[in-house]
Amino acid sequence: MKANGSRLPQLLAEVEQQFVELWGDMSSWWGVSRTMAEIHGLLYITGEALSAEEIQRRLGISRGNVSMNIRTLVEWGLVRRVRKRGDRRDYFQSVTDVWEMFTVLAAQRKRREIDPVLRTLEHCRERLSTESLGDAAQDPKARQRLERIENLLTFLRLLEQLAEKFVNSQRGLQAAVQRLTER
Amino acid sequence: MKANGSRLPQLLAEVEQQFVELWGDMSSWWGVSRTMAEIHGLLYITGEALSAEEIQRRLGISRGNVSMNIRTLVEWGLVRRVRKRGDRRDYFQSVTDVWEMFTVLAAQRKRREIDPVLRTLEHCRERLSTESLGDAAQDPKARQRLERIENLLTFLRLLEQLAEKFVNSQRGLQAAVQRLTER
């Protein structure tokens, strides 16, 4: 289908808008707030270095909100702070590599959510172990629960290792996953 | 270390409590509400078939809340409704296989969150394609954005395929992932 009469800039703006919204919809997937995802989405799709004011204007959010969220995005390495000569404002630009972005987000989630869970699970296991319980560890209920906890631990450890591969060797893993998903 | 003097049932109750909390902490990981995760966690760790009333009592939540969340858990196949002869209450029991549970949760998330995003992304791509734009597709900005959208699509499709493998052949994939994560 051929283009209607609308001008290109308007179309780009519309697609940009749609993309930012979509990126916001994915925020829960990455475990970040909607606004943080939108800021990142805007920077990713435009590819430009935008000032805080520009971001504020385009997303219709407050000054403080931009500042707080940008800080996290920069800390995480998803966005770079860029200076322009003769301009004292900060500008911000997104990393462009999709695998790198995913790697960062996965690592953050792992650190914040998986690691503490593993610690707690290990603690649960410890409390039900033979060393802690002595003869009582033979109790069928205790044994059953220990088994369930161990199954879970095994599974999560596997996920953890998988995540680690992502972080340590995106490229190699990319190839491996591709092989894995081939017909 | 050997057990202190505390009785086993109390220890089991404590570990149960800790586990339920932990499972609740993982709720955002699965994209479900904390209470839904807690109900499932309780059923998983006890292994028993519990009545709605019992769940309500142990988690300190309302009757309606149990009913609503249980419904979803049953719909998703994470929990089975069990009848006991001579008792007209419903009892509920969790699936025990960790891979099966993960499969279900991943499939739900994919359906609810990944699929719609892919549809929207494809729509964005379509709007920036040569077929839609004609000569305007050569505009550097348009090309750059199309490229970014395509990179993302490629990546998400890969994730999608990976998720599909989980759903279709947990066991085979389990082995594959294990191989992948070996030293």
Added chain:
DNA sequence: GCTAAAATTCAAATCATGCTGAACAAAGTA
């Protein structure tokens, strides 16, 4: 069919998350 227990529903109340905006700090300019 009637009754009572159990399950479900959903409007209203509650709660948590994350946003706003005003106050403040820092950094550049004259």
Added chain:
DNA sequence: TACTTTGTTCAGCATGATTTGAATTTTAGC
């Protein structure tokens, strides 16, 4: 030094998500 522009912080508030509980429906037993 005083002023202006930009960036940061956080208490209080707004919004949306979750829960409650009373009304309603369903179910099983008689």
